[in-house]
Amino acid sequence: MDWPSAIKGFKTYLKLERSLAANSINAYSNDLDKLYQFSDLQIIKKLPTEISLQDLRGFINWVNELGMIPSTQSRIISGIKAFYKYLLMEDLIAADPSELLETPRIPRKLPDTLSVPDIDKMIAAIDLSKPEGTRNKAILEVLYGCGLRVSELTELRLSNLFLQTDVEFIKVIGKGSKERLIPIGGEAIRALRIWIEQVRVHVEIKKGEEDMVFLNRRGKRLSRVYIFLLIKELAEITGLKKTISPHTFRHSFATHLIEGGADLRAVQEMLGHESITTTEIYTHLDRGFLKSTIIDFHPRS
Template sequence: MLWQSYIKGFKAYLKLERALSGNSVDAYLTDLDKLSQYYQSLEIVPKLNEITVEDIKSFISWLNNLGMLSSTQARVISGLKAFFSYLMIEDVIQSDPTSLIEAPKLVRKLPDTLNIYEINSLIDAIDASKPEGMRNKAIIEVMYGCGLRVTELTEMKISNLYPQIEFIKIIGKGNKERLVPIGGVALKLLDIYINQIRLHVNIKKGNEDFIFLNRFGAKLSRISIFNLIKSLANAVGLKKTISPHTLRHSFATHLIEGGADLRAVQEMLGHSSITTTEIYTHIDRDYLREVITQFHPRS
């Protein structure tokens, strides 16, 4: 990668000043590496203060010619904007070549949601007689019942669980903490898993507080959750394309369709902006029609 010393400083800036998670920092650096690859393809190494708006436009054309999706291009541009903004703060450059660059227009494609019958079928497909069965049931119940991101689930800790008041403290993006209600079914499964199954696992040092462990006694990885969801979908013959995030999206959708306040859903999802919550909370036409019929004075 080019410009190593500046990228190292950018990485420290993202971690310390913006308090981003390791995954978010890696995503920014991956986006920045695309610009480095572009210049390597041209066999030139420009100074950062020599990069112009036209250079950035040529880079975007290069991304487009590679067949990169507009959503990915938008993310890369966002990463570049953050990098050049950092360089401005550090007085490395005098003008930002990305300031006039706009991300490509995105078509909002809402992911598939699952109805309650499909979610129940996923849970019913888990063999509770196997050692990991109760753990997996608890995972699905908690992800759907609390609307968690996959990393939030893998990072869940016993010390952050408050069963008496039916809440759990979640560490979200940017290390922001939030308290999320946790339902009775999920709590019951967690209690069985923690006190009857997990109790017999030989836990690796440093993993004692993580709730969900693999058979080797270490906390579950993100990919293991993805594989679990995929295998359950295949087991029940589910034709939808789903991932762990589908459960989070379904959580928000079902709450909104049930009449939950959007601000309350925003708080539970851990969104800093209500606009983000609106994207995740797809509301079907029948529900909208019911709202108009019930509340509009001219309906």
């Protein structure tokens, strides 16, 4: 089996059997393309089924020399491991050469967060005299109020909003097409209702987009790029010096919940993390909070 055929088969497996999103499949494919390029540069060219552990270690050294950071290397190794598990499952190889491939140690980086006043300033900076202003306020309220990934926000559907029940919530389709239910608070509900009931009803919606919550002026769903540009613009208007993105609102959602005493398992469920270890990164707290905790609870403070 040559490289193009193996990669094509792997992408089909990821789509049909693993139900991964297009972005994830493209990321895996790009990582394998790098291994293919490395193999093609060698004096003795090898098929994917002929690659050894030594070859893979040589590839990681090559990637390292290109200047790729440990987190990128780790992601590439994850893709390679998934690829060789697929080949093993299909009986195309007898042993997995990636089984003993070491993952580089990644320094744990605390995510950037915004304070509640920072978030209030950004929302207050939105021009509500324009139709898109009402929509943009709802976008920020939902991002921060529900801790969504940007792709989950752009794919949010009217049929997945449950705002008429005793406990209001939204249904989100996350990574790997996994569904989760997230409670939604008052400010986000109010902003959504104003957008949906007073502004969105006047948008001429394109066919196939009728169920999408957030639409542009042409009646089509918003792109991920638009959400990034919106947040960058609001950060500049409010004079925020931090480099922020839609994901910063997700980090802030988790951090503020945990600082407020929320149960870690509940936050894990709302974020859609498979492992609680991923959620634990949000237990970083500001120094003032730590100081007050010691003063309040340490017997000798």
